[in-house]
Amino acid sequence: MNSEVTFVSLGLAEPILRAIGEAGYTHPTPIQAQAIPQVLAGGDLLAAAQTGTGKTAGFTLPLLHILSQTHAHPHPPGRPRCLILTPTRELAAQVEESVQTYGKHLPLNSLVMFGGVNINPQISALKKRVDILVATPGRLLDHVGQRTLDLSGVEILVLDEADRMLDMGFIRDIRKVLALLPKKRQNLLFSATFSDEIRELAHGLLHNPGTVEVAPRNTTAERVDQAVYMVGQKHKRELLAHLIKEKQWFQALVFTRTKHGANKLAEYLSKHDIPAAAIHGNKSQAARTRALSQFKDGSLPVLVATDIAARGLDIDQLPQVVNFELPNVPEDYVHRIGRTGRAGAAGNAISLVDSEEAKLLTAIERLIKRRIDRVVAEDFVPSAGAEAAHDADHQREPLPRRGGGRAGQGRPSERPANGGRNAGTGKPGGRAPQRPRGEADGNRAPAQPQRREVDGNRMSPSRPEVDGNRGAQQRRPEADGNRRPAASHAPQGRDRRPAPRAALFSAKPGDGNR
Known part of the structure; x- marks a missing residue:
């Protein structure tokens, strides 16, 4: 320029x-x-x-x-x-x-x-x-x-x-x-x-x-270092916790494919003395805003997000992005790792890939026209109980429905445990609370037989909602949608300072982990 x-x-x-x-x-x-x-x-x-x-x-x-x-x-x-x-x-x-x-x-x-x-x-x-x-x-x-x-x-x-x-x-x-x-x-x-x-x-x-x-289609940021850890699905959580502690990551954005997976990963990290919170469509807007605010100010070192919830996130000088699971759509990999290395800054992106994701990795490398370096965590030794703990969680995880979010098949559910009574607007001094409306994260609620009143609006239950908006029709039957992130609004040339280093392993788990 x-x-x-x-x-x-x-x-x-x-x-x-x-x-x-x-x-x-x-x-x-x-x-x-x-x-x-x-x-x-x-x-x-x-x-x-x-x-x-x-x-x-x-x-x-x-x-x-x-x-x-x-x-x-x-x-x-x-x-x-x-x-x-x-x-x-x-x-x-x-x-x-x-x-x-x-x-x-x-x-x-x-x-x-x-x-x-x-x-x-x-x-x-x-x-x-x-x-x-x-x-x-x-x-x-x-x-x-x-x-x-x-x-x-x-x-x-x-x-x-x-x-x-x-x-x-x-x-x-x-x-x-x-x-x-x-x-x-x-x-x-x-x-x-x-x-x-x-x-x-x-x-x-x-x-x-x-x-x-100003850039070729589907190019990745030049200053983002990319790497892949080949690891079995059952050992991913333990390896991620190991990397966070060993490398002292004070601000890491972690992507999962499903809402349930985001919740379980945030709970696991919190139980292992790594404060973490999950954001996705089933979280109230107030909870999403609170978790994002804590992540931005450095008091929450790990934010676990689904693609749709991460759309539009702009964290200044975010140093680390982790693909806990690869996206189903190769283009979404480009947008995920685009959360780091923004506006000319350096960044790091790693992916934890098991054998069943090999085809997804190949598709991504074909898209970006380069082979991503394979690395090994030399000092990582999985614990004996890791597989049993993973299997127990996996048995409780509901299978994603196919074709989630298609028109005419009912509103996706986005009701948090509190019924949405803490929902806000995402801005200081938020608006009046109200139950959040559905977001197509791949988990549908059964179609409602009658019209219901939402916010005083007569809504047709046959039209699903994406992120609280009507009329969304998913083209692909993806669990959690695997969304692409948004562009930064910040002009270049800002005097950037490093984000504050959080007290990684002493703070209590963040909100949204329960």
């Missing part, structure tokens, strides 16, 4: 430049340097870059500039000027946080809405002026159905992580939303890849778009 390109040279408004400076950034990343001028020019844009390159700031910065330069008067309540659609709650919260960070010196108001939380605070917020609305498709359509939201004034539409929205079956909901928008608008489509499906969607949505692609 040309070192002479700065945010000042891109022509952004002074209040935005001031906010960028206060956040510690000076130079844009390649995706930002190429995308921002095209968005400021007012045309449609199709942009792709590998995860961790700052796609979110690539659209939030220019849209803040455009909206601040053209004020709409009068501005009716509940009639946003910009709509940003995201596939998951965590990503929606992250994008809205980015909007607030860079727009804090502008007279613009933003709102984030997603399912799994009480709809009433969102209805109250829509009675005021909203310039920028960040939403997941299902909850957005809930508001449209209750006539609490008017989309006729949208000037800019952004589809963030469009590839994941297609994978999660949101195409029908996206089409419904498009039908509600004014025909004259600016459209921005951001994606981790330019798949054939994305190009097809872009062809019907964008008009003479500019194109930005």
